Amino acid sequence: KAGVTQTPRYLIKTRGQQVTLSCSPISGHRSVSWYQQTPGQGLQFLFEYFSETQRNKGNFPGRFSGRQFSNSRSEMNVSTLELGDSALYLCASSLGRHPLNTEAFFGQGTRLTVV
């Protein structure tokens, strides 16, 4: 059974550009969550999608957006990149039907560097 797949693994962008990251969840999982991990802030929740609907959103500016497709694959987009957006972006998938059934499995992450 394939795990969570994130692409690309590494990205280098310049300030002001935009970037799109992709996440394919484990087969059968309908919930996809996105997290930003930095040395100073740790793992911070960005947003969560279930059946193409955003169910929850973290405290990030509107430059961070996402969507989920009918096949549960998800993308997140960051516009007008800033140096502080440099981080490891992690995607996690889970069945997501019930709060107790929310074991979340992470992909390998996308390492974004903004220069």
Add this chain to the structure above:
Amino acid sequence: QKEVEQNSGPLSVPEGAIASLNCTYSDRGSQSFFWYRQYSGKSPELIMFIYSNGDKEDGRFTAQLNKASQYVSLLIRDSQPSDSATYLCAVIQEYGNKLVFGAGTILRVKS
């Protein structure tokens, strides 16, 4: 007050000893609790989850939950150098569909 708190460590234990990692949380209505292990440069790996008071054992790992004290712990028996990593505690709060993570505890197992 942080939503999920962990001692950053590093916690150093000799090989073969028991490592005890602790986590407290602020949302009394929290329902599910998770322990992830993260090696340097890698993504978090789920090692245990628990949602009922008491202990849950899986191999060398035991998760302990005390909802009255809002406390969850992870015990690693017979610690091995390969257990050296950052251990992240995560909580599903009463409302919402997100994992709230602690900052993690660095564990070092010395051979």
